[in-house]
Structures are given as structure tokens and as C-alpha cells.
Amino acid sequence: MKKKVNSTVLSQEELASDIYSLWIESELAADVKPGQFVGVYPSDKSTLLPRPISICEVNDERTALRLVYRTAGKGTREFSHLKKGRNVQLLGVLGNGFPVDECEGKDVILIAGGIGVPPMLQLAKELSGFAGEGVRKAKSVTVVLGYRNADVFLKEEFEQYAGVVIATEDGSIGTKGNVGDAIREGKITGDIIMSCGPMPMLRAVKSIAAEMGAKAYISLEERMACGVGACLGCVCKTTHKDAHSLVNNARICTDGPVFDAEEVDI
Ligand SMILES: Cc1cc2nc3c(=O)[nH]c(=O)nc-3n(C[C@H](O)[C@H](O)[C@H](O)COP(=O)(O)OP(=O)(O)OC[C@H]3O[C@@H](n4cnc5c(N)ncnc54)[C@H](O)[C@@H]3O)c2cc1C
Ligand code: FES
Numbered sequence: 001m002k003k004k005v006n007s008t009v010l011s012q013e014e015l016a017s018d019i020y021s022l023w024i025e026s027e028l029a030a031d032v033k034p035g036q037f038v039g040v041y042p043s044d045k046s047t048l049l050p051r052p053i054s055i056c057e058v059n060d061e062r063t064a065l066r067l068v069y070r071t072a073g074k075g076t077r078e079f080s081h082l083k084k085g086r087n088v089q090l091l092g093v094l095g096n097g098f099p100v101d102e103c104e105g106k107d108v109i110l111i112a113g114g115i116g117v118p119p120m121l122q123l124a125k126e127l128s129g130f131a132g133e134g135v136r137k138a139k140s141v142t143v144v145l146g147y148r149n150a151d152v153f154l155k156e157e158f159e160q161y162a163g164v165v166i167a168t169e170d171g172s173i174g175t176k177g178n179v180g181d182a183i184r185e186g187k188i189t190g191d192i193i194m195s196c197g198p199m200p201m202l203r204a205v206k207s208i209a210a211e212m213g214a215k216a217y218i219s220l221e222e223r224m225a226c227g228v229g230a231c232l233g234c235v236c237k238t239t240h241k242d243a244h245s246l247v248n249n250a251r252i253c254t255d256g257p258v259f260d261a262e263e264v265d266i
Pocket of ligand 2: 229230235252254
């Protein structure tokens with residue numbers, strides 16, 4: 001059930017240029033699926049709406065959650081000044097999350113780019129048996145991460161849980177190019193792909209999955225307003241009709257952000 005809760009900042013550090021990692025003690029951590037997100041309220045009342053940020057990971061005790069975010073504007077810049085002990089209001093837990101159970105016994109590829117990288121960390125942990133009851137869910141997990149340059153973040157943390165392949169646009173680390181180039185260069189194949197990142201990357205993931213004959217799930221981190229299904233500010237086109245409105249639309253904030261790649265028109 002969605003609720004607005006008072007939570008407490010445990011720590012904050014800058015991981016890379018303009019990329020911050022924020023641990024928050026919150027009751028919301030008790031019931032989080034990889035790929036879900038929270039709305040973080042700025043305290044500045046001129047920025048009314050909560051900012052959607054994916055949950056990067058939760059601690060083993062499920063008492064705290066971690067957000068990794070890039071400073072983009074007023075809201076996220078304010079968050080980057082939050083210090084230990086500060087109160088912060090969160091709305092959550094929001095969205096559907098990745099279908100972890102579908103990965104049972106499968107060769108799974110996690111593909112992420114830029115600020116789509118953080119939500120894949122909890123997913124990698126759970127699929128590889130490093131979270132919850134410690135049961136390995138996937139047969140194998142390969143993580144393909146795309147960055148602009150050598151200013152990478154979370155790479156070493158992913159390496160604790162899975163094989164990691166890197167692509168950088170300037171070629172400073174790993175394959176020069178994008179995640180598609182790294183997959184072709186490494187001849188990486190799998191049964192199922194889970195992905196989060198910018199729209200051009202997600203379109204490429206759809207084609208990569210089709211070439212590979214793999215099933216793909218993509219997380220659409222589009223702009224949002226209310227975050228709870230009320231304003232229709234986040235609709236995307238789907239191949240099937242919504243049961244209530246009878247139109248080919250879905251609300252990313254409530255029906256997503258994770259969709260079967262075959263079912264959305266991107
Ligand atoms: C489901 C979901 C999960 C997200 N998870 C993360 C995350 O884990 N880490 C993270 O850094 N960001 C994430 N985002 C993006 C994040 O919500 C925005 O960067 C943030 O709301 C910007 O708020 P602001 O007040 O700082 O900037 P604003 O002043 O609102 O905007 C500043 C700039 O950021 C751009 N922007 C705003 N929202 C988005 C967006 N959704 N995608 C791309 N550009 C945007 C605007 O076009 C503008 O150029 C997520 C978004 C969604 C919808
Ligand atoms: S953001 Fe309001 S309906 Fe999705």
C-alpha cells in the first residue's frame with residue numbers, strides 16, 4: 001500500500017561527478033521489489049511534487065533503502081545537501097518492479113545506462129542469491145553497463161554479484177560505444193533481458209532481444225507528476241487496450257515503470 005512516511009537520512013556521499021548515494025532509514029524498505037521507486041519530497045515548497053527516484057538497494061534487515069541519483073534540477077540539488085539525521089518525506093513504495101520470478105533458472109542479462117544503472121543493483125543481488133533468503137534465482141547473471149566516460153559509478157558493487165561488462169562512449173573503459181556494441185563484442189547471449197536507461201538505449205534493447213530470441217522487460221523512467229495514477233502525465237502507448245479506459249495507453253507510474261518490451265510502443 002502506498003503511503004507518505006517520515007524517514008531519516010543515514011548517510012550521503014558523492015559517488016561520481018553529480019551522482020549521489022543516499023541511505024535513508026524508512027519503514028518503506030520492508031516491502032520493496034527491485035525496479036520500484038519512491039517519491040522524494042523537496043522541503044522547498046516551491047517545488048511541490050515529489051521527485052521519483054528508483055530504489056537502488058535495501059539493507060539486509062530491510063530497515064533502510066538506498067537512492068542513487070544525478071543532480072538534474074532544483075529538487076535533486078536540494079537532496080544532495082541532505083545530511084545524516086535530517087528528516088525526509090517519502091511516498092511509496094511506487095510502481096510494479098521487475099518480474100524476478102520469471103528469471104528462475106534462466107541466463108539473465110541486465111542492461112543499464114546512465115541513471116538507469118542504480119535500480120539494477122538490488123535486482124542483481126536478488127537474482128544472484130545475495131539478498132533475502134540467499135537463494136540464487138537465475139542460472140547466470142551478466143550485467144552490461146553503459147556510461148559516458150571513465151566517471152563510472154556502482155561498477156565495483158555490481159562486480160560482487162555478477163559478471164560485469166562495461167561500455168563507455170569515449171572508450172576510456174571497456175568497449176568504446178554503447179551497450180549494444182559491448183554485447184556484440186562480448187558475444188553475450190541469454191534467455192531474458194531486464195533493462196533501464198535512456199529511451200534510445202531501450203529501443204536498442206528491444207532489437208537486441210529480438211535478434212537473440214530473448215524476452216525483454218524495460219523500465220521507462222519518463223517524466224512524472226503525481227506518481228500515483230491520478231494526473232495521466234506519464235502515459236505511454238501500449239499494444240493492448242487498458243481495461244478501464246479502453247484506449248491503448250498505460251500509466252507508467254502505476255502500470256509500470258517496468259513493461260514487457262513487446263507490449264509498449266517506444
Ligand atoms: C520511475 C522513475 C525513476 C527514476 N529514478 C531515478 C534514479 O534512480 N536516479 C536519478 O538520478 N533519477 C531518476 N529519475 C529521474 C528523476 O526523477 C529526475 O531527474 C528528477 O525528478 C528531476 O527533478 P529536479 O527537481 O532535480 O529537476 P527538474 O527541475 O524537475 O528538471 C531538471 C532537468 O531534468 C530533466 N528531467 C526531469 N525528470 C526527468 C526524468 N524522469 N528523466 C530524465 N530527465 C528528467 C528535466 O527535463 C530538466 O531538464 C527517475 C524518474 C522516474 C520517472
Ligand atoms: S504521474 Fe500522474 S498518472 Fe502517472
